[in-house]
Amino acid sequence: xxxxxxxxxxxxxxxxxxxxxxxxxxxxxxxxxxxxxxxxxxxxxxxxxxxxxxxxxxxxxxxxxxxxxxxxxxxxxxxxxxxxxxxxxxxxxxxxx
Amino acid sequence: xxxxxxxxxxxxxxxxxxxxxxxxxxxxxxxxxxxxxxxxxxxxxxxxxxxxxxxxxxxxxxxxxxxxxxxxxxxxxxxxxxxxxxxxxxxxxxxxxxxxxxxxxxxxxxxxxxxxxxxxxxxxxxxxxxxxxxxxxxxxxxxxxxxxxxxxxxxxxxxxxxxxxxxxxxxxxxxxxxxxxxxxxxxxxxxxxxxxxxxxxxxxxxxxxxxxxxxxxxxxxxxxxxxxxxxxxxxxxxxxxxxxxxxxxxxxxxxxxxxxxxxxxxxxxxxxxxxxxxxxxxxxxxxxxxxxxxxxxxxxxxxxxxxxxxxxxxxxxxxxxxxxxxxxxxxxxxxxxxxxxxxxxxxxxxx
Numbered sequence: 001x002x003x004x005x006x007x008x009x010x011x012x013x014x015x016x017x018x019x020x021x022x023x024x025x026x027x028x029x030x031x032x033x034x035x036x037x038x039x040x041x042x043x044x045x046x047x048x049x050x051x052x053x054x055x056x057x058x059x060x061x062x063x064x065x066x067x068x069x070x071x072x073x074x075x076x077x078x079x080x081x082x083x084x085x086x087x088x089x090x091x092x093x094x095x096x097x
Numbered sequence: 098x099x100x101x102x103x104x105x106x107x108x109x110x111x112x113x114x115x116x117x118x119x120x121x122x123x124x125x126x127x128x129x130x131x132x133x134x135x136x137x138x139x140x141x142x143x144x145x146x147x148x149x150x151x152x153x154x155x156x157x158x159x160x161x162x163x164x165x166x167x168x169x170x171x172x173x174x175x176x177x178x179x180x181x182x183x184x185x186x187x188x189x190x191x192x193x194x195x196x197x198x199x200x201x202x203x204x205x206x207x208x209x210x211x212x213x214x215x216x217x218x219x220x221x222x223x224x225x226x227x228x229x230x231x232x233x234x235x236x237x238x239x240x241x242x243x244x245x246x247x248x249x250x251x252x253x254x255x256x257x258x259x260x261x262x263x264x265x266x267x268x269x270x271x272x273x274x275x276x277x278x279x280x281x282x283x284x285x286x287x288x289x290x291x292x293x294x295x296x297x298x299x300x301x302x303x304x305x306x307x308x309x310x311x312x313x314x315x316x317x318x319x320x321x322x323x324x325x326x327x328x329x330x331x332x333x334x335x336x337x338x339x340x341x342x343x344x345x346x347x348x349x350x351x352x353x354x355x356x357x358x359x360x361x362x363x364x365x366x367x368x369x370x371x372x373x374x375x376x377x378x379x380x381x382x383x384x385x386x387x388x389x390x391x392x393x394x395x396x397x398x399x400x401x402x403x404x405x406x407x408x409x410x411x412x413x414x415x416x417x418x419x420x421x422x423x424x425x426x427x428x429x430x431x432x433x434x435x436x437x438x439x440x441x442x443x444x445x446x447x448x
Contacts, residue, residue, distance in 0.1 A: 015359050015360070015361055016359070017359055020271070021271070022358070022359055038361070040362075042392065043246070043247045043250040043251065043379075043392065044246055044247070044250045045243055045246060045247060045362040045366075046243075046359075046360065046361045046362050047361060047362075048361030048362070058362065059361065059362040059363060059364040059365070059366050060243060060247055060362050060366050061376075061379065061380045062380065071384070074384075075379070075380060075382065075383075075384055075391060075392065076384065077384045077385060077390045077391070077392075
C-alpha cells in the first residue's frame with residue numbers, strides 16, 4: 001500500500017518506498033491517481049510533485065516530467081517508469097504495471 | 098658527552114641541518130607563488146589534527162552519525178570549533194591546492210627533471226578531492242546524502258568500469274549505511290595512508306630538485322631556505338591559523354537535516370564550490386549527444402581532461418627545451434576560464 005486516499009488531495013504527491021527504492025504516487029488536478037518510480041533517470045535523485053507547476057520535478061538538475069512521466073525539459077534522458085495503481089476503498093495500492 | 102652530541106650520534110641531524118643550510122630559494126617577481134605549496138601542507142596538517150579529535154566522538158552508522166556530529170557541535174567542549182575548523186580548512190586546502198597547481202602550471206615547473214613531482218602533485222590534488230567528497234557524506238545530512246547519490250552516479254557513467262566503480266563506492270546499489278561505513282574507512286584510513294606516501298614522495302622530490310623558477314622570468318638572486326624562507330612560511334601559517342579560527346567562529350558550518358532516503362531531493366541542491374563547474378556542465382549538456390547520453394559524454398570528457406592534466410610534462414614539448422610557449426598558457430587559461438565561468442553560472446542559477 002502506497003498511501004491512504006485521504007492523504008492525496010487533487011494536485012499533490014507522496015513519496016513512498018517501493019521494492020526498497022523511492023516511488024511517487026500522485027493525484028492529478030483532475031483527480032486521477034498515478035504512480036511512478038521517484039528515481040530521476042538523469043542522476044538518480046529523488047523527484048517530487050510540484051503543485052505550483054502541476055507536474056513532477058527533480059531538484060538536482062532541474063529535470064521536469066509531465067503527469068505521464070514523460071520528460072518535459074532538462075537533462076533526464078528517459079521517462080519515469082509508471083506503476084499500476086489500484087484503489088481499494090481508502091487504500092491506494094501500487095504494483096508493477 | 099652533552100645531550101646534543103648524544104642525540105647527534107644517533108640521529109645524525111647535523112647532516113640534515115647541513116643539507117637544509119645549503120638549500121636556497123630563487124628570488125624573482127613571482128617568488129610569492131612558492132608559498133602556495135607550504136600553505137596547502139599547512140591546511141593538510143590542520144585536517145589531520147582536527148580529524149583526529151573528531152574521530153574521538155564520531156560514529157559511522159546511519160542511526161548515529163548525524164546525532165554524533167550534533168553532539169560534537171553542541172555538547173563536546175570546543176567541539177564546534179574543531180568541527181568548523183575541519184570544514185573550513187578542508188575548503189581552504191582545496192583552494193590552496195588549486196592555486197599551487199596554477200602556479201606550477203603557468204611557471205612550467207613540471208619541466209625536466211620535475212615530471213614526477215608534477216605527477217605526484219596532481220595525484221595529491223585528486224586525493225584532496227577524494228577526501229572532500231568522502232568527508233562530505235559523514236555528517237549524514239540531506240544535502241550530503243543527495244550530493245553523494247549524484248556524485249557516485251556520475252562515477253557510474255565512466256566508460257567500461259563505471260558501473261563496477263559505483264557499486265564499489267556505494268557498497269551496493271544504493272546509498273545506505275554500507276556507503277557511510279565505506280566512505281568513513283576511505284576517509285580516515287585509506288586516503289590518509291595514500292596521502293602520506295605521496296606527500297613524502299612529493300616533498301623528497303622537491304628537496305632533490307630544489308625550487309623551479311618560471312622559464313622567462315629573470316632571477317635576481319637567491320635566499321637561504323633556512324631560516325629566512327622557512328620563518329616567513331611560519332608567519333604565513335600563523336596568520337592562516339588565526340584566520341581559520343576567526344572564520345570558524347563567526348561563520349559556523351550548518352549541520353542541516355538528517356538524511357531521509359525517502360525525502361525528495363531538496364531544491365537549491367548543489368555540491369561544494371570545487372565541484373560546481375562539473376555540476377553546471379552536466380546540467381547544461383543536452384540529454385543526448387551523437388546518440389550517447391549527455392552525462393556519459395560529459396564524464397568521459399572530464400576523465401580525459403584529468404588524464405591530460407596528469408601528462409602535461411610529457412605533452413608540453415616546448416617546456417622540455419626550456420621554452421615557454423603561449424599556446425600552453427592559452428590552453429591553461431582557457432581551462433581555468435571555463436571552470437570559473439561554469440562555477441559563476443552555477444552560483445547565479447542557484448540563487
